[in-house]
Structure formats: structure tokens, C-alpha cells
Amino acid sequence: MTGPRTLVVRIESSVIGDGEIAAPRRGEVLAGPLRFVETAADVPHAVWVRAQLVPSERPPIWQYTGEGTPRRWEWSGLLRGDGWTASWRGAVPRTGQVDLTGVFWGTFGYDTEGRFRGRVTRVRMASERYERRGAGGWYPVPGHHQLREVDAAPRFFGPGEELQDGDTADVEATVVVDLDLDDVPALPVRPELVPGDVSAAGGVLWVMDSALPVVLRIDADDRATRVVLPGAIGTPQRVHATPSGCWVTGGDGTFWVTEGVDPVRVDDQPVVAGAAAGESLVACTGAEVWRQYSPGREPVDLPAAAGYVSSMVAVGDSAYAVVLRRGESALRVVRVSASGECTVGPAVPLLPRGHGNPYLLGDPLRVVRGVDVGVVQPDLSLREERELPKHRLGGGITDGVSWTVGHPPDGTTSAGWWPLRGPARVDRTQQYWMLTLHHPSSLEPVTSVPVASSMPRIAVRELGGVYLSDGAVRRFRTDSPVMAEPEVIDVAGIAARLQ
Template identity: 80%
Template sequence: MTCSRTVVIRIGSSVIGDGEIAVPRRGEVLAGPLQFIETGAEAPHAVRVRAELVPSERPPIWQYTGEASPRRWEWSGLLRGDGWTASWRGAVPRTGQVDLTGVFWGTFGYDTEGRFRGRVTRVRMASERYERRGAGGWYSVPGHYRLREVDTAPRFFGLGDTEHDGDSADMETSVVVDLDLDDVPALPVRPELVPGDVSAAGGVAWVVDSALPVVLRIDADDRATRVMLPGAIGTPRRVYATPWGCWVTGQDGAFWVTEGADPVRVDDQPVVAGAAAGESLVACTGTEVWRQYVPGREPVDLPAIAGYVSSMAAVGDCAYAVVLSRGDPVLRVVRVSAAGECTVGPAVPLLPRGHGNPYLLGDPLRVVRGVDVGVVRPDLSVHEEREFPKRQLGGGISGGVSWTVGRLLQGNTTGESWPMPGPVVMDPTRRSWVLTVHDPASLEPVTSVPVSTHAPRVAAGADGEVFVIDSAVRRFRTDSPVMAEPEVIDVAGIAARLV
């Protein structure tokens, strides 16, 4: 008889609160994204692992490593262990079989390839000491680490969920979970389509698979057509509906899809963000050269600006983007005209009190940085206009619909009910995120619906219809009652009937 394979994982409070990883309960199967962080052997729950390291093709990152530590280069890759995989970053480039010491962390999965899956055999709440430093928030104090045995971790806990008096407090901010990797049932068969993105135009919704080169066209009567792209498996993609078809983009290029014709790959240039206006698509490539696509024409290069695109939207006959320049605490608004003319706006500072990912909202166009809302002027500078009562995690514009997503906090913040008209009771075991549609002119909330992710994909349909992807494709109307459950569209069942 052989021993079961086991692993011990730390999971931060925000990862559980956001629903990225389910609440750990002893005896239940738990799965999620996994990261391995190299540490000294003295770190709590540090283990020594021997695994195969598959290095990433991405270049190293010039990374901050701590309050008083200098920046350093960090390489990335994927560790393949016995019953697990874990994303890795390290200050020393490595490849092949490696012997490392560090800690397994359950983490956010948007850029984490590693995965774990096992049955929970033990759950412990980890407490650390924190001290408040001026207006800069709470900082960990080394040497104060305690564990508390529980059967089930709470859904919400940590720095932001409890009021604290004084400038020092012991707080539980993570969970330590022991997992049996062998005592798990077989994985279910993958559905015919797992939705990754949605877009709508002309009464038609387009849904692209999260990993397969498959697009589903759904008309107003929920009749569907499946289109298979000549693209790679395993590449996340985005879809942009137009009146006559849709653009599909990803790391393997851009595709044009229209009813009654075979899909066409129009370019193999990777696309990191895009926006469709009319039939054309403006695509950001992550470099100083962007591209504009029009059906039946060759791609056109657009000189713009290199940087991280945090938000992009079509507004009238133009596409706008908020771009964070490399390493600088500023953003710039870029305007692209229908003729392909690019105008880069002046530097707009990101505020030191916390800005998150800036995003576009409304008509007239605004840039939202944390709670700060600024109007975009004709010269693409940003004029401070107002503050939201509470910070939203993100938002955007789709088909003229302005939306934000945020966490429903209870009892510990100013403006706690906003964007709801008053207090709303939510099941604490279910979704903790709220998607809100805003009036484009005033930005006042119009309605809100519960969602199960902090990063939903949102698309405006016809006549006030809104599609959203969290764990499924859902549909609601902008005049729906506040916190009404959106209708679920069974895209997997629709796709299965087309086989």
C-alpha cells in the first residue's frame, strides 16, 4: 500500500472572498489556481519540491520585491509536480528538473497556469500581526504567526472586513489547507462549449470558447450556429460583434466571422485589447504599432503608444483606450478616428491613494481611477469631475452601456449600500460581486445584478438587453429589478445539440 500524495496550500482571504477559490471545508474537494513562491526553509509551511520547470517564453519582469528591497529581474514558468502544477517566478533563471524550497499559494487565476485539486483533510486559520502606518494602510509585522484549527473557513475575513482600534492588531488573513491529491473523483467530461467572452450586435450574440477555437452565433430566437476557427487550442480569445459578423482576437491573431461564409484569419499579429466601431476593429498589440481591420481589406498599421491597456471602448465612430505607460504612475487616453488617425493625450497622474485599473465610462466619456471620476476633454486631458461613494473594482463601456463591478460590503465602509438604493441582504455562501449598469450621462446606478466573479465579460444587446459571462452566460435587462437573478443561457446545451 502506498501513501497518498498530499500538499499544503496557503490561500489569502481576498482569493476566497472573491470566489476565485471556494471556501475550504474539511472533507470536500477543493480546486483552483496554484503558485509556488520560493522562500527560505524557515518560512511557515515551506516545503522542498522536485519538479520539472517549463520556462515561460515571456521576457523577465523588472519587479519590486518589498518595502525596503531593490527591484530585480524575475523569470516565470510552470512547475510540473506529482499531482499538481504551479506557476513559478524566481530571481534565478531555471529550466528542466529543479529542486526548490518555497510555499504553495492558492491565488488569483487570470494569469496563473498552475492548478491543484484535492480533498481537504485539514483547515487552519493563519493569524499575523499588522501595524497601521499613517494613511498608508496595514503592514505585516514579522515574528507573530499563529494557527487556529477549524472545520470550515469563513467566506469573508481579513484586513478589510473588521474594524480595528489602535495601530496594531492580530488578524487572520489567510487559510492553510491540507489536501489529499488522490482521494478525488474523476474530472467530468468538458462541455461542448465553455464560454470565455460574449459580444452582441444587430440582435445576434456571439460567444467564444475559453480555450477552443469555437464561436457560437445565437440569434434573437436562441437559434444557434457553431463556427470553428482555424486557430490554436488553448488560447484565450475575445469576440467583438458588428452589424454583419464578428471579429475574434487572441495571441494567434485576428479572425473575421460572418454568417454563410468560412471564417478567415486576417492577421497572425497577437492582439491584447480591441474595440469595434461599425464593421471595423481597432486592435492594440502591446507595441507602439496598433492595427485597424476592415472586412475585405488588408490590415492597416496605426502608430500609437506601447503600454498596458486597461480599458478600451468604441464611442461613436472612434475607439478610445486608457493606456498605462511602462513603469510610470501615469495614464494616457488615446483616440483613434474612423480614418485610423491616432492622437495620444497628455500624461494623467495615477493617484497615490489607490487607483486600481483605470477604466472608461459614460457619455460624455470619463476615466475612473479608484473613486475619482474625470471627464475626458477634447485634447484628451482629464478634468476631475466627482467621486464615487465607493470604489468599484472595474468597469467599461459596451454598445453604449456603462457598467461597473464591485464587491458588496456590509457594515464597514462609507456609502456601504451604493450602488444599490439601500441595504441588500445576500446569501454569504453565494456570489459576493455586484454588476451595476449606470446612466451614461449622470453615471447614477440604474440597476444591479449579482455575479460570481470580479472580472465578468459584459456585452450590450438590443433594446436594453445585457449579456454577462461569469461562470455561465447570463442575460438581463437594464430595467430589471435591483438584484434580480439574470437568466441563464445554456450555451453548452445549445452547442451539444449542434454536434
Template identity: 45%
Template sequence: MTRPRTLVVQIDGVAIEDGEIAPPRIGEVTEFPLRFVEQPVSAADTLTVRALLEASDRGPVLQSTGHGVPRRWEWNGTLRGDGWTASWRGFRPRTGPVELTGRFYGVMGYDTPETVRGRVTRVQLVNERYRRPPGNHGGSIVVEHRTFRDVEASPRFFDSDVFMRDDPFEVDRAVGVMIDLDLDDVPPVPPRPPIVPGDVSASGEMLWIVDRELPLVVMLDADHVAHEYVLPGSIGSSRHLWAVPSGCWVGGADGLYWCAAGAEPRRISERPTYQGAVIGETFLACPPGTTWLSYTSDREPVSVQVPDGYVSAIGVDGESFVVLAEQRRAHAESTHRLVRVTVSGEVTVGPDLPAMQGWVTPYLAGTPLRLVRGNVAVQILPDLTYGVVQQVGGRAFHGGQVGEFVWIIGHPPDGTSSTGWWPLPAPVDYDRTRQFWLFTLLDAGTLEPVSSTPLLATNPAVTIDHRGTVWVIAEGLQSIPAESMLWPPAVDVAALLDGD
């Protein structure tokens, strides 16, 4: 009898809390992003693997390895073993057949495309010890002081309140779980649906959806009849949509495409296009570099010359686009400034802006237009400087403008934080055994909550149609209910295609 293939993996608590990995439970089949991290042979809880390493053609990254320790060059690639594939990072360049010592980690998937699939046969809670100076809410890890406790299932959230206590010099905190995976005791992977929605955009009566990986766009008309359009593009790239009354612009790593009802899609530009916004029929595309392009479907694009910078956010202010551009400088802190582009292509560049503190992504939204980061909203003045500062009721991870609303997403409240039950109007009894994130619509003028909806996504694509229905990409295509705290109904786009 062949011995079953198994894998022991530590899953970071943040990956579970952020919704990337469902809390593992004994007996359940799970799939998640997998990384192998090399560790010294002397380190505890390590294993040695033999695998084929396919080195990445990307250059190494000068990586920080701890406070007071010089940074080191780190290489990356893909490890292929018996029944598993993992991303790899290491401080020594390698390729081909390798023997490595380290640990497997379940992590966030934004930079770890390799996944593992198996049945969970054991779950252990992992605790690490932190040492703190007196009065310091934080601390450093006590190296190799790790303890384990068998549990039936991983918790949904991991306790960080221990850092707020003033008395202990050392504290133990759960940082994740260690699981045993049976790689063989799993059912076959089900066939992929004809479309897996990756982005959505509405204009007029048309709702446009693009696949997460395939060059496939579906348009739902006013009667929810599905019309399929195949782009002459590559497989494996995510794409974004910007709908206008006459059709839809589709951008991604392989360029910009134009789709119109009843016509063959065509590629307009080969330049990668990830950022953009629309006003009426005008689409402003912001590819990397110093030339942006203003498009309409019936004329040649207008070139827009701008300073070099990374596009952090785009908002709409009347008949002009406002872009937050970040200037990244080597060996110096980045700076931000705002760039205004009118629908006719006129450009105004604002001054360098004072730094906004916070780790969350800034966004532009609201009426009047504001730059929002965390729980701070700053009004944008006509000269592209900061105006009145306003506090938002609570922090959010992501947000943006959608019609007459501002949307945000963050943790659901439990009444114990300094913001109480915000954005909910009062204590609410909800199922805390099911992990979700809270999607909230705010009034664009006052930034006061209008409604809140549980979602299984941390950064959904969001749009609004001519009827005022807000659509998101979370568990597929879903519509936001008008009443708060109702789970959103889904539209099975694949089934609509099959019935076409």
C-alpha cells in the same frame, strides 16, 4: 496499502476574497491555481519537495523583495511532482530534477496557469502579526510570527479593520488559510463541455460566443438556434469578440479572424489582437505597435498610424473611437494620453494627461464620454484634455460602456462603509454565506445606479442586444434581470449545440 498523497497549501486571503478560489471547507473537493515559493531552510512551516522543474523560456524579472532591500532577478517555470503541478518562482536559475524548500500557495490565476485538485481534510486560519508606527494605518509584518487555528471552513472575507484602530502597536490579522489536500480521494474530472464561453458580443439579432480556449465560435440567432464556426486557429488561447451587423471579428494571440453567418471563418491578420471597438460596421483593431487597422467586411483595411503605447482602454464618442494609451518608460513614471480615431481613419493625438491616482484599471464610458478610475470620473473634452471632474457613488474594480449604460463591478455593500448601501437604493437583506460580486448598470449620463445583480465573476465580458438585454459571461452565458438583486438566469450554449 499505498499511502495517500497529500499536500499542505496556504491560500492567500485576496484569492478567496476576489473569487478566484472558493472558500475551502472540510470534506469538499476543490481546484485552484498552485504556486511553489522557495523559502530559507530556517523559515517556519516549510517543506522540502523533489520534482521536475521545466524552466520557462521567458527572461527573469527584476523583483522587489521588500522595503530598503535591493531588487533581485527572479526566474520562473513549472514544477511537476507526484500528483501535483505548480508554477515556480525563484532567485536562482534552475532546471531538471530539483530538491526545493518552501511553501505551496493557492494564488490568483492570471499569471499562474498550473492548478491542483484535491479533497480538503483540514482548514487552519493563518494569522500574521503587523507592527505599526503610531498613527499609521498599515504596518510591516513581524517576520515568522504566524499562528494557526483550526476551523471548519475558510471565511469569505478577511478582517482588515484592525488597521484602522489607533491604539495597538502590534496587531494580528488573518491573511488566509492553510489547508490539507488529499490528492487521491477525488472523483474523476468530468468531461469538458463542447463549449466553455469566454467572451460574448451582440449585434442586431445575433449573439456571438467564443470558447475560452478552443478556436470555436457559436452564433445564436433570433430564435436562439446555435450555429457553430470552427476557426483555423490554435488551441489554448483566449479570444475576444467584436460583433457588427454583418458578422463578428475574433481576435487573440494568433491573429484576427472574420466570421459571417453561413460562411467559413477566415484569418484576416496574423498580428495578435486583444484590443478593439466597433462603430456600426467599422471595427478598429489596436494590436501592439504603432499601426492600428480600421476594418469593414467589404473593403481593404485602413492603416492608422499612432504613437507607440499600451492600450489601456477604448471608448466610443459619436462617430469616433477614443483610446487611452499609456507610454511606459524605463526608470520613469508612465504617462497617458488620449488618441481619437474617426471611422474614416483620421487621427488626433492629445497631450500628456495629469496622473489619475488609484490602483484599479481605468475605463472610458458614459455620455458625455468620461475617463473613470475608482470613484472619480473626468469628462473628456473635444481637444482630448480633462474637463469636469465628477465623483461616482462608490469604487469599482472594473467597468465599461454597454449600450446606453455604464457597467461596473465591485464588492456588495453592507452599509458599514462611507458610501453606505450604494449602489443599492436602500438596505437589502441578501445571503452573505455565498460569495459574489455586485454587477451594476449606471445611467450613462448621470452615472446613477439603474439596477444591480449578484455575479460570480470579477471582470465579466459584457454586451447588449437589440432588445436591450444585457448579457455577461460569468457562470457561463447569463442575462441580467431588470429587477435588482436577482441571480441571473443562464443559457446552456453547449445544450443548444447538442440539439443542433
């Protein structure tokens, strides 16, 4: 008889703090995205594995590999092991059965296909030494690795006050978790619909499944229709509602859905970001040419600009605004008119103190970079306006409603209880974030509600009615009491009754 299957996974503090993986506790079942990083055998927590490597069809990346090392080509794929899968990158192209040495990392899942699931048998906080170099930068010092046994990891830990003074600091920035892969209950049967994206227009709510090419249409009288698209399974898709229908976009192209007509794929070009204004959709393809779609017409190419789209919103009924990042030093604001004319603004620097992912907010239109708020000028430059009291994880504008998402405050920082108006009961044992609605012109907080995701999707179905998707579909009003739980809409039950 063989022993239980086990796995040792290392998880960074930011992954737990942002809720991608729950805070590990001995005796509880833990699951999350998994990556395998090839290393030397003497690296802390390195293991030898034999697994089946399914290479990715994506081309290799010319990758930076660390301080003082040259760039190199890196290939990617998925490792299939005994009771686990792990995303893989390596400097040597591989396929088939492989023997590898490296470290399992629980990491952010937006580009990680691998998954782990097991019962926690051991939890150890890992401490590393950091030293200050140059103008305040902190770098790890090799050879300093200490472990501290605990029953459970905290939700929030990692670099803090200890990196403010002195030239060296020991920081617990990761947690090492031992998992029993066998001592776990069977997974439940998947519901008929697991909510992914949501969008609304004309009183109709559209709910997209998180992995299936299935969209649920719920009209103003709460009558529902289940629509199956001729799309791929496992490809995340976004919905963009219009007064007469809905655009669906994703890695396998763009679809048009309207009541009483079979859905059609209008383009197979992958879409990385999009927004609908009126009946039209502007889609960013990840290249310098974007596309504009209108019902019953051929797609129109729009010359724009290359870069990472960090925020995109409809402005009124016919225009669009986009924030593009090129590298880590600057952004540009792009305006797209109803006729498809694209105007690219001047470079706006991102300051060294860090800006996270810049996003659009408010009316007049602003760009928020960390805590820095700048008003978009007619020439698409920014006029610095103010600083927010506290950095938020992200935000946007949905049908004129401005919103941000961040961690709930505890009153201990210089920002106090902002964006709440004063002291509030905050349950630190539960994993949740806080969605805040802001007045469009002043950006003052209007109300806040707890959400189960740091990246919820937002829809506005009717005046004062806001819907969100954070693993479930929830509903609240713009005048809801602060931190009141939104009402859950049983979309899985609705979909099941339509079978």
C-alpha cells in the same frame, strides 16, 4: 502501500474575497490556480518538492523582489508534480527534473497556469504582525506568525479597522489549507462549449469558448451556427461583433468570421485589447504601434503610445477611447478616430489612496479611478466631477450601456446600500458579485443583478436586452427587478445539438 498524496497551500484574503478561490471549508473539495515561490527552508509552510519543470518561452523579467533588495532577473515556467501543477518563477534558470524548496500559494489566475484540486482536511487562519512606517505605510514584521484552527475560513477577512490606529497590528491576512489530493471525485466530461467572451451586433449574439477556438453564432431567430477557427487551443480569445460579422482576437492573432464564409486569420500579431466600431476593429498589441482592421483590407498600423490598456471602448460608430497606464502614478486617455488618427492626452495623476484599474463609463465620457470620477475634456484631460459612494472592482461601456461590478453591499459602511436603493437580502454564504447598470449621463444606478464572476463579459443584443458571460451565458433586461436572477441560456446544449 503509500499514503495519500497531500498538499499545503497558503491563500491570501483578497484571492478568496474576489472569488478566485472559494472560502475553504473542512471536508469540501477545493480547486484553484497555484503558484510555487522558492524560499528558504525556515519560511513558514515551506516544503521540499521534486517535480518536472517545463520552462516558459517568455524572456526573463527584471524584477523587484522586496523591500531593501536589488532587482534581479526572474525566469518562469510550469512545475508538474504528483497530482498538481504550479506556476514557477525563480532567480536561477532551470529545466527538467528539479528539487526545490518553497511555498505553495493559491493566487489570482490571470497569469497562473498551475492548478490544484483536493479535499480540505485542515484549515488554519494565519496571523502576521504589521508595523506603520513613514507616512502611513504598513509593512510585515518578520518572525510573527500565529495559526488559529477553524472549520472554515470566512469569505471576507484581512486588513481592516486594525490598520487605522496605532503603529503595530496583528492581522489574519492568509489562510493555510491542507489538501488530500486523492479523496476527490473524477472531473466531469467537458461540455461542447464553455462560455468565455460574448459580443453582439445586428441582433446576432456571438459566444466564444473559454479555451477552444470555437465560436457560436446565434441569430435573431435563435438559429445557431458553430464555427471552428484555425487557432490555438488554450489561448483565451475575445469576440468583437460588427453588423456583418465578428472579429476574434487573442494571443495567436486576429480572425474574421462572417456567415457563409470560412473564418480566416487576418494577422498573427498578438492582441491584448480591442474594440469594434462599425465594421472596423482597433487592436492594441502591447507595443507602441496598434492596428486597425476592416473586412477585406490589409491591417493598418496606428502610431499610439506604450502602456497597459486598462479600458477601451467604442465611441459612436467610428471612434474609440482608451485608458493607458504607464507605471503606478499616472494614466493617459487616447482617442482614435475613424481614419486611424491617434491623439494622446496629458498625464492624469493617480492619487496615493489607490485607484485600482481605471475604466471608462457614461456619456459624456468619464474615467473612473477608484471612487474618483472625471469627465474627459476635448483635449483628453480630466475635469474632476464627483466621487462614487463606494469603490467598484471595474466597469465599462458596451453599446452605450454603462455598467460596473462590485461586491454586494451589507449596509454597514458609509456608502450604505449603494448601488442598491435600500436594504436588500444579501446571502453572504454564496459566492457572487453584483453587476450594476448606470444611467449614462447621471451615472445613477438603474438596476443590479447577481453574477458569478468579478470580471463578467457583457453584450447588448437588442434594445433593453443585456447578455453576460460569467461561466454561463445569462440574459436580463435593463428594466429587470433589482437582484433578480438572470435567465441562463443553454449554449452548451445548443452547441451539442449542432454536432
